[in-house]
Amino acid sequence: MAPIRVTEYNFEQRHQLRMVMISKAIKSIAFKKQQITKEFKKGDEVEVASQEYGFIGSYYKATIVSSTGLYHYRVNYNTLLTDDKSAPLEEVVTAAEVRPVPPDQHEIISENYFRLYDMVDVYANDGWWFGFISGKVGQEYYVYFPTTGDNIAYPSDVLRFHQEWSNAMQLINRSLYGNSSLAAKLIGTSILKGPNHRVIVFAEHPDISVNHDERSSTPAGRSNKPWMAVIHALKIIQAIISKAIKSIAFKKQQITREFRKGDEVEVASQEYGFIGSYYKATIVSSTGLYHYRVNYNTLLTDDESAPLEDVVTAAEVRPVPPDQREIMAENNFRLYDMVDVFANDGWWFGFISGKVGQEYYVYFPTTGDNIAYPSQVLRFHQEWSNGKWIFLPRQGRIFDLH
Known part of the structure; x- marks a missing residue:
């Protein structure tokens, strides 16, 4: 097997590349809705993720007043006031905007200082705002907010590590680049700190070598069983693509066009x-x-x-995406291609996970299904971005299925 080429970047290039990748990850997380995995009751303290333009990526503490029907709650904000500032603001929000209040972080923060590229929340303007550490000057940390484009310095006492409510657990997001331990460099690696504390490290695009067995005396990147390294690499690719698809699927479309009757x-x-x-x-x-x-x-x-x-x-x-007949005639589907499948009256977003005979297996990260389909119900997935259609990057010909 030919060696993997590694492109060298200077510090500034690497810094800018990482800023772009982490910004994209944060925007994806900020625009998605919370998982509905818990039913709240009157008096429960929660955080509400704002879905208003200009406030995406901010969270506000509130108290549940009542349930107002299917997947909706009336909440009373702790820090937001009515327009005349005479009383706390009360509002009806969807369940997908509500999550429990994250656990106290005093112990975690005292044991883990903030590092470059760590994903954090900053308490400002009556709420917590999601960003990442972009630098440090003196005792203040600069935080970059991808959803607003601001880069502002703050003291550490208004910062907390960002956490996501996922599968009924609070997960801490630390950037891959802010954690130097080798164990944290594996995609989706769980680092256990105590029986009830789970930290998950996510990576958007790791630029690291994979040592499949830290206990081996064989140098990193080499193995007397090359197929093990290949399988491990394929699993990592699948994990990366699954996470990318989930991020894209949960984000909202860019509002770049006004539609009219009949469109x-x-x-x-x-x-x-x-x-x-x-x-x-x-x-x-x-x-x-x-x-x-x-x-x-x-x-x-x-x-x-x-x-x-x-x-x-x-x-x-x-x-509606443009017709793909000419593109599909010239390009066969390949392993890990992102595709849409027409099934159950709609198009479903996944990626090619294999081929048996003339049928392609498609894995759907948002549902966990892996199903075979004939090519005529498949299309290459496209994203509507900045007023035009774009094809997402494909894998190399090493993954051809024909």
Whole structure:
């Protein structure tokens, strides 16, 4: 097997590359909705993730007042006031915007000082704002906020490590580049600190060597069983792609185009169990700021008597991707290609995980399914970005399936 080429970067180039990668990761996390894994009751203290433009990536402490129907709560904010500042602000929010208050971090922070590229929250303007450490001057840490573009210095006493509520656990996100231990350099590695404290280190794009067995006397990057290293590398690739797909699937569409009555579009589902699926629809009308009434082409009402009509946000709507027949005729699907599969009345986002005969296996990270399909129900996945369609990067020809 030919050796892997390593491109050398100077410090400034590496710094800028890491800033871009971590910024992309933070934007993906900030725009996704919370996992609905807990039912809250009156009096519970929570944090509400703002979904307002200009406030994405901020969290505000609140108290549950009541449940107001399916997946909605009325909350009373601890720090936000009404317009006349006469009383605490009360609001109805979706369950996907609510999470428990993260555990106290005094012990964690005292044992782990902040490092370059660590993902943190900063307490400012009545809430916690999500960013990462971009530098340090004296006793103050500079924090860069990808969702706003600000880079501001703060004392350590207004910082905390960023945590995500995932699978009913609070997970601490530390950037790969802020943690130098070899164990933390493996994708999705769990580092146990005490029986009830779990820290997960995530990496968007590791630029590291993989030593598959730290106990081996064989130097890192070499092995007397090359196939073990290959399998390990493929597992890492699969983990990276799965995480990328989840991040893309949970983010909202860029609002870069205004649609009109009669326009054909695709609507990205934000319902639990349907994340990562897209449904063709027609714009019926605009129903106010950043909202549209749509008529689905393939989804029907409960009694199946008529096409389903629904009001959706502009951030769930994108144009219909261009026809791919010419592209697909010239390009066969390859292992790890990101694709959409037409099934159950919509397009579902996943990646090629194998091929048996003439059918391709597609793995769906948002559901955990791995299913075989004929090529005619597949298309290359595209993202609507900055007003144009882009194909996501493909893997090299080493992964050809034909």
